[in-house]
Amino acid sequence: MIESLLIANRGEIACRIIRTARALGVRTVAVYSDADATALHVREADEAVHIGASPVRDSYLVADRIIAAALDTGAAAIHPGYGFLSENADFAQQVIDNGLIWVGPKPASIRAMGLKDAAKQRMIAAGVPVTPGYLGDDQDPTRLAAEAAQIGYPVLIKAVAGGGGKGMRRVDDAADFADALASCQREAAASFGDDKVLIEKYILSPRHIEVQVFGDTHGNVVHLFERDCSLQRRHQKVIEEAPAPGMDEATRAAVCAAAVKAAQAVDYVGAGTIEFIADASDGLRADRIWFMEMNTRLQVEHPVTEMITGQDLVEWQLRVASGEKLPCSQGDLAISGHAIEARLYAEDPARGFLPSIGRLDAFDLGTTARVDTGVERGATISPFYDPMIAKVIAHGATREEARETLADTLDAAIVWPLRSNAGFLVEALDHPAFVAATLDTGLIAREGDALMPPALPSEEALADAAAALAGARPIPGFRLNAAPRTVAKLLVGGEPVEVDFATADATGATPLDRLLVTEGGQTWEVTPFRATAAAAGGAGDGAILSPMPGRVIAVDVAAGDRVARGQRLVTLEAMKMEHSLTAPFDGLVAELNAVADGQVTEGTLLVRVIQDDV
Known part of the structure; x- marks a missing residue:
C-alpha cells in the first residue's frame, strides 16, 4: 500500500480522499491557495503546503508547484481528485516522470478519451454504439452549420475538450446556430483553452445513464453498475441516483458490458465512468442507449455507487495504484437497495442560481444522511472556486425510502446567511415526476417556476x-x-x-x-420591524447590479436605447460561466457603466433602466 499521498485538489473531494487514506494508515499532504489557508482539507491532512494565489491558474492548475510539494514532503503518490488537473495527461506523465505514483489511469488512456471526437471514433472502432453526429476537424462555421442541418435540429454543440456542462449549447433552429456556436466556443476557450466543437443529435426524451468501471494493472476490468444522472440544470448534474429507475436486467447487462468494452479499448486502469445518453421515449432499451464520453477520473457522484455496492472507491483507487489486483471480481459485486445524491450549492435560485459568496455563519445538515463536505460553520465560500457546499447522500431499501430520507434531510438544512439551493432540491425531490421516476434531462428546465421554493416561510x-x-x-x-x-x-x-x-x-x-x-x-x-428600517431594494428601480465579481464580455445596448423586458443588456463572465443580465421591464437605458472586457466587483451598477411611463 502507498505510504504517503499528496492530494492535488481542495474542498469536499480532498476531505473525502483524506478520510479513506487515514483509515488505511496512509499519510496525507494537502495543498492550498491563499483563499484556502484555513480550509477544512488543510486542517484534516497530516501536512499542508501553500502553492500560490487564490485564482486556480496561480495555484491548483500549476503542475510544477504541486509536484514540487510532493517531492519536498516525501509523498510517494499524487491523487488528483476530480476537476483541476485530474484529466490532464501531461500532468499525469509529469508525475510519473518525477518518480511518483499517479493515482489514476495511464496518460495514454486519458489522451484517448480526453477529446470527445477522437473518443467517439475509437468507440465506433471498438463496436460501442455512439450518438449520431459530426466529429470532423473542419471547424469553419459554414461547415458546422451545414452539418447541423444535415443531422437535423435540434442539435447539441459540445466543446471537444469540455466537461461539467461548460462549452455546451442546445440549438433548436438554424437561425440561432451562429450565435450559439460563438458563445459555446468562447466558453470552451476560456474554460479549456480549446474552442473546437463537435455536433450531435439532440435526443428529445433523453436520460443520462453512466456506468462506473474499474481496471487494474493485471488486465482485469469490472463495472459497478449504473447511475442515473438525468436531473440536470444547464447540463450540470443536480441529483444522481443508483441504480437507474426502470432499468431491467437485460438492458443493464447490455449497457454495463458496453462500458467494460469501452474501458478495455483504451487499456484502462483505475476509476472511470462511461457516460451514455438514452432515448427514453419508450423506456430504457439497449438499442436506444449510446456512448457519449468517458470521464477518466473519480466522479462527483461516486458515493451513490459506494452506497449500493458497499465498496469504497477511493480505497480501490489506492490499492490499484499500489499494484494490487481489484478487490472484487465481477461476480462478487451486487446491488443492494437504492441511493440518491443531491449537490448542495451556495447559490440563490431566486436570482437565477447565482453563487452566494461570503461567510457561512450557520451550517447544519443533521446526521440522518451521509454528508461529504469540505466546509464547516465559519468557512467562507469564495468567488474563486465552485460554490458546492456539500454532497448529501441517502440510502434505503427502496428508491422511495432513499428519496424521503434525502428530502427530509434537505428540508431541515440550515445554511445562513448565504443562500442555498436546498429548497430547490426539496421541491425537485418531491415533484410528482421525480417521485414516479419519469425522468429526462429537460425536467428542470421544463418545470421552471414549479421547482422554485417559496419566497417566505409559511x-x-x-x-x-x-x-x-x-x-x-x-x-x-x-x-x-x-x-x-x-x-x-x-x-x-x-x-x-x-x-x-x-x-x-x-x-x-x-x-x-x-x-x-x-x-x-x-x-x-x-x-x-422598526419604523426606521428600510425595506430591501429590488430590481423595481431598474438598477442592474453585478451579482458577483467578474469580467464584462459583451455590452448589447447603449445609453438612450429603448429596451424590452427580458432583453439582454450585458453578459458577464464569472466562475468560468456566462451570465446574461436582462432588462426588468420595458424602458429606456438611462445610465450605462458597463465596458466590454472590464472587471467588476459584486454590486457594481452596470446599467440603469427607467420605465417608459416614468
Missing part, C-alpha cells in the same frame, strides 16, 4: 417566530373562546411582513432581537 412558521420574538407562546389553529389575536410586523429576510396570530400567556422568556427560521431547506433571519 404562516405557521411566521406565527411561531413572532411569538418567540415577543417572548410569548403561540396557539395553533382555531378554537372557541380563543385568546385575543395579535398582529406583529416583522422583517423576514429584509422584507416587511405582517403576521396575525393568537398567543397564550407570556412564557416569561426574554423578547428576542432576531432569530433564524428554517423551513423547506431555506433559512431566513427574522427580526421585529
Whole structure:
C-alpha cells in the first residue's frame, strides 16, 4: 500500500480522499491557495503546503508547484481528485516522470478519451454504439452549420475538450446556430483553452445513464453498475441516483458490458465512468442507449455507487495504484437497495442560481444522511472556486425510502446567511415526476417556476417566530373562546411582513432581537420591524447590479436605447460561466457603466433602466 499521498485538489473531494487514506494508515499532504489557508482539507491532512494565489491558474492548475510539494514532503503518490488537473495527461506523465505514483489511469488512456471526437471514433472502432453526429476537424462555421442541418435540429454543440456542462449549447433552429456556436466556443476557450466543437443529435426524451468501471494493472476490468444522472440544470448534474429507475436486467447487462468494452479499448486502469445518453421515449432499451464520453477520473457522484455496492472507491483507487489486483471480481459485486445524491450549492435560485459568496455563519445538515463536505460553520465560500457546499447522500431499501430520507434531510438544512439551493432540491425531490421516476434531462428546465421554493416561510412558521420574538407562546389553529389575536410586523429576510396570530400567556422568556427560521431547506433571519428600517431594494428601480465579481464580455445596448423586458443588456463572465443580465421591464437605458472586457466587483451598477411611463 502507498505510504504517503499528496492530494492535488481542495474542498469536499480532498476531505473525502483524506478520510479513506487515514483509515488505511496512509499519510496525507494537502495543498492550498491563499483563499484556502484555513480550509477544512488543510486542517484534516497530516501536512499542508501553500502553492500560490487564490485564482486556480496561480495555484491548483500549476503542475510544477504541486509536484514540487510532493517531492519536498516525501509523498510517494499524487491523487488528483476530480476537476483541476485530474484529466490532464501531461500532468499525469509529469508525475510519473518525477518518480511518483499517479493515482489514476495511464496518460495514454486519458489522451484517448480526453477529446470527445477522437473518443467517439475509437468507440465506433471498438463496436460501442455512439450518438449520431459530426466529429470532423473542419471547424469553419459554414461547415458546422451545414452539418447541423444535415443531422437535423435540434442539435447539441459540445466543446471537444469540455466537461461539467461548460462549452455546451442546445440549438433548436438554424437561425440561432451562429450565435450559439460563438458563445459555446468562447466558453470552451476560456474554460479549456480549446474552442473546437463537435455536433450531435439532440435526443428529445433523453436520460443520462453512466456506468462506473474499474481496471487494474493485471488486465482485469469490472463495472459497478449504473447511475442515473438525468436531473440536470444547464447540463450540470443536480441529483444522481443508483441504480437507474426502470432499468431491467437485460438492458443493464447490455449497457454495463458496453462500458467494460469501452474501458478495455483504451487499456484502462483505475476509476472511470462511461457516460451514455438514452432515448427514453419508450423506456430504457439497449438499442436506444449510446456512448457519449468517458470521464477518466473519480466522479462527483461516486458515493451513490459506494452506497449500493458497499465498496469504497477511493480505497480501490489506492490499492490499484499500489499494484494490487481489484478487490472484487465481477461476480462478487451486487446491488443492494437504492441511493440518491443531491449537490448542495451556495447559490440563490431566486436570482437565477447565482453563487452566494461570503461567510457561512450557520451550517447544519443533521446526521440522518451521509454528508461529504469540505466546509464547516465559519468557512467562507469564495468567488474563486465552485460554490458546492456539500454532497448529501441517502440510502434505503427502496428508491422511495432513499428519496424521503434525502428530502427530509434537505428540508431541515440550515445554511445562513448565504443562500442555498436546498429548497430547490426539496421541491425537485418531491415533484410528482421525480417521485414516479419519469425522468429526462429537460425536467428542470421544463418545470421552471414549479421547482422554485417559496419566497417566505409559511404562516405557521411566521406565527411561531413572532411569538418567540415577543417572548410569548403561540396557539395553533382555531378554537372557541380563543385568546385575543395579535398582529406583529416583522422583517423576514429584509422584507416587511405582517403576521396575525393568537398567543397564550407570556412564557416569561426574554423578547428576542432576531432569530433564524428554517423551513423547506431555506433559512431566513427574522427580526421585529422598526419604523426606521428600510425595506430591501429590488430590481423595481431598474438598477442592474453585478451579482458577483467578474469580467464584462459583451455590452448589447447603449445609453438612450429603448429596451424590452427580458432583453439582454450585458453578459458577464464569472466562475468560468456566462451570465446574461436582462432588462426588468420595458424602458429606456438611462445610465450605462458597463465596458466590454472590464472587471467588476459584486454590486457594481452596470446599467440603469427607467420605465417608459416614468
